[in-house]
Amino acid sequence: MKLLNFHQPNLKSALFSCLMVVGLLCPFSITYGQASESQPLSTQSLSNQAQTSYSIPKITSAPSIDGQLSAGEWDRATRIAINIETQPGENIASAVDAEALLMEDGEVLYIAYIADDPEPDQIRALYRDRDSMFNDDWIGIILDTFNDERRAYEFFVNPFGIQGDAIFNDVNRREDMSWNGIWESAGQITEQGYVVELAIPLKQLRFSPGDSLQTWGIHFIRSYPRDRNNRISNNPNDFDVSCFLCQIRKIEGFADLEHSRNLEIIPTMTTSAVERRDPAQGDWDSDSVDPEGSLDIRWGITQDLYLNATLNPDFSQVETDRPQLDINNTFSLYFPERRTFFLDGADYFDTFQNLVHTRTISDPDYGLKLTGKSGGHSYGILTANDQSTSFLIPGSLSSSAASLGDEQSNVAIARYRYDIFDNSTIGALITDRSADDYSNRVASIDAVLRPTDQDSISIQAMYSRSDYPSLIQSGYSQESSLSDSNLAVEYRHNDRRWDWRLGYNDVGADFRADLGFISRVDYKFVVATVGHTWRWGSDNFFNRIRIALDYDKTEDQSGLELEEETELFINMSGPMQSFFNGLFGGSKTYWNGKYFDEQFNQIVIGFSPTANLSVSSRIRIEDVVDFSNTRLGRSKRYGPNIRYQWGRHLQLNLSHTLQQFDVDGGRLFTANLTDLRTTYQFNARSFLRFTLQHKDNDRNQDLYLNSVQRNSKKLTTQLLYSYKVNAATRFFIGYSDSGFQNDSYDSIEPTYRSIFAKFSYAWQP
Numbered sequence: 001m002k003l004l005n006f007h008q009p010n011l012k013s014a015l016f017s018c019l020m021v022v023g024l025l026c027p028f029s030i031t032y033g034q035a036s037e038s039q040p041l042s043t044q045s046l047s048n049q050a051q052t053s054y055s056i057p058k059i060t061s062a063p064s065i066d067g068q069l070s071a072g073e074w075d076r077a078t079r080i081a082i083n084i085e086t087q088p089g090e091n092i093a094s095a096v097d098a099e100a101l102l103m104e105d106g107e108v109l110y111i112a113y114i115a116d117d118p119e120p121d122q123i124r125a126l127y128r129d130r131d132s133m134f135n136d137d138w139i140g141i142i143l144d145t146f147n148d149e150r151r152a153y154e155f156f157v158n159p160f161g162i163q164g165d166a167i168f169n170d171v172n173r174r175e176d177m178s179w180n181g182i183w184e185s186a187g188q189i190t191e192q193g194y195v196v197e198l199a200i201p202l203k204q205l206r207f208s209p210g211d212s213l214q215t216w217g218i219h220f221i222r223s224y225p226r227d228r229n230n231r232i233s234n235n236p237n238d239f240d241v242s243c244f245l246c247q248i249r250k251i252e253g254f255a256d257l258e259h260s261r262n263l264e265i266i267p268t269m270t271t272s273a274v275e276r277r278d279p280a281q282g283d284w285d286s287d288s289v290d291p292e293g294s295l296d297i298r299w300g301i302t303q304d305l306y307l308n309a310t311l312n313p314d315f316s317q318v319e320t321d322r323p324q325l326d327i328n329n330t331f332s333l334y335f336p337e338r339r340t341f342f343l344d345g346a347d348y349f350d351t352f353q354n355l356v357h358t359r360t361i362s363d364p365d366y367g368l369k370l371t372g373k374s375g376g377h378s379y380g381i382l383t384a385n386d387q388s389t390s391f392l393i394p395g396s397l398s399s400s401a402a403s404l405g406d407e408q409s410n411v412a413i414a415r416y417r418y419d420i421f422d423n424s425t426i427g428a429l430i431t432d433r434s435a436d437d438y439s440n441r442v443a444s445i446d447a448v449l450r451p452t453d454q455d456s457i458s459i460q461a462m463y464s465r466s467d468y469p470s471l472i473q474s475g476y477s478q479e480s481s482l483s484d485s486n487l488a489v490e491y492r493h494n495d496r497r498w499d500w501r502l503g504y505n506d507v508g509a510d511f512r513a514d515l516g517f518i519s520r521v522d523y524k525f526v527v528a529t530v531g532h533t534w535r536w537g538s539d540n541f542f543n544r545i546r547i548a549l550d551y552d553k554t555e556d557q558s559g560l561e562l563e564e565e566t567e568l569f570i571n572m573s574g575p576m577q578s579f580f581n582g583l584f585g586g587s588k589t590y591w592n593g594k595y596f597d598e599q600f601n602q603i604v605i606g607f608s609p610t611a612n613l614s615v616s617s618r619i620r621i622e623d624v625v626d627f628s629n630t631r632l633g634r635s636k637r638y639g640p641n642i643r644y645q646w647g648r649h650l651q652l653n654l655s656h657t658l659q660q661f662d663v664d665g666g667r668l669f670t671a672n673l674t675d676l677r678t679t680y681q682f683n684a685r686s687f688l689r690f691t692l693q694h695k696d697n698d699r700n701q702d703l704y705l706n707s708v709q710r711n712s713k714k715l716t717t718q719l720l721y722s723y724k725v726n727a728a729t730r731f732f733i734g735y736s737d738s739g740f741q742n743d744s745y746d747s748i749e750p751t752y753r754s755i756f757a758k759f760s761y762a763w764q765p
Helices: 009-025 470-476
Strands: 052-055 078-087 092-104 108-116 138-144 151-157 163-169 174-176 184-189 193-201 214-225 229-233 249-253 263-277 284-286 292-302 305-311 366-374 377-386 390-394 399-403 409-420 424-435 438-449 455-467 481-494 498-507 523-535 544-555 561-574 578-591 594-610 613-626 631-646 650-663 666-681 686-699 711-724 730-741 749-760
Touching (some): 052 078, 078 214, 399 470, 594 631, 613 650
Antiparallel strands (some): 078 092, 108 193, 184 193, 263 284, 390 399, 438 455, 523 544, 561 578, 578 594, 666 686, 686 711, 711 730
């Protein structure tokens, strides 16, 4: 709902006056991160943003989703040309054409794509698992179903009908690839290019209910990867406008929608046979086979109000997390959420700072969630319990994970956001986690303001209060009661040539967000970044170069300087889908009572010379603090990555990281981390995958102040078969094992092995 025009001068003056008052009363704070390297997909000028560009017809006979445009099936469809190259060429006629066909029947949105290609044998299309096809040719649709220019669904499909989907949040400029919708797709390569068909049930989408015509934002994009990564759209792209959804075209349709039962019930059954072994004992101990069930329910009370419920949500890690190098690191590692209940509507709880990370709710028996949007009002409520309560204990220079053991905690989260002006929001968030003698409560208010087409201001003020039991007080040197604040503010400017940001982040020493992922507290952070981008078409060797300078400074709440850093960024893209990302700089870093002059040089390069091969590598050479021994060391880190495809079905993904760390006296440690995944994708629904993960840390004990293991190795393997009818109806069966080696053993000792199976079914009565 558009209440006011934000571009009126008197409103802008009033806004900035308010910001000046806030700045005088309290210190600004800003989240930090490198300026965005992504580009808007495709847009038209803001003067046409309210224009209805297309209409979508209603049909009575549904097409067959088989990748073939049968005679008469699509005769009544609206046809939309996708023929404007927006990258690397800037809004020029594309070398290849595509056309989208749209229609609906009151319950399902039907889309067909006809993508022409003068060289069909060069089409990059492979059989893959869903959400894994973005290196291929693909074509997609983006739907702003509330027409609020803040949130959109994204549906992508490659020439074989392999699906990818996501939620795009234009307020915080984030894309959530973890969201999975249930929809149909099919495709095939033809003599002229390829054809794909999609059927998206409207019950999978959220939008404002009503009997009148719906007006949605709509956008089409085609990825045409050849020598360059070409992007083609139905809209020109204006790089001088930083928002995306505010520029896409509109479509009208869906009058007299059919009212149907919008209910989805997903039972899941998991079972495993597990054996564990203590190498010192030698024998294997078997756990009893214990089948375990869970249930997820998704009920669309209306199209803009959804209730989710779960009983014993499944957290069996069918596919292992990507390994991360954790040596000479003082902060906790981040791992993503995977459970269906927590993923649906997760963006409704999103804020500038990560105050809601539901993977911290590790073992719930139940959960309830209500999310909705009415006009300019978005809201979400979540409640659950947790049989195993764990959370981060953050500090200014490190963080650690704490646990209450088997003590149960109760969880409650509430989020509200209100849309103001053309593309701005204000909101509030409350989180609460409590158990006997333990509690953590966080209250937050936030705003994202866009005073111009190129500028945005993000503000979030937070306050927390925590009570810890004696177990946490003694084990982690915490007070019984803590309370503190966290204030984050960021100003960004982006136009077609220049980008800059200014920020300040102020996090109190006793601020805690036990339901989020805040791994650092007790610091004040200021940052300034300025960058310039040059753009060319595919006729030039480089089609994009960006150079940026960044300065930041961090001190703790007592005024002790923790770090002062200067960085230079260089980003380039060129032929054979090549890229070069350089990072060069230095910092004055504090650790354990001393200051160190760190220097770092990092290069990430890669290219894809053929459809079957992609190669990249990360090289980082730096003078960096040896945290274990409080001295300066020299680190060399190499990280090659190779993706190779044999034919349409067999794929190899190999990534390796080697780190060599030297100090005065010799080599302190050598760390190796390998992740190998080989997949045979039978078709769009099923695959067989072998995964091997190997960590190998070799330390020089004579160079450590404290006792350490000389050898530390871990080996994990998994063989997994998967069959997926859709994102929720799935069957897995597999085998996994793991083992380790330290100074007590001459080889890797097996310690765990299991056979497991998992089945889930999406029932839509």
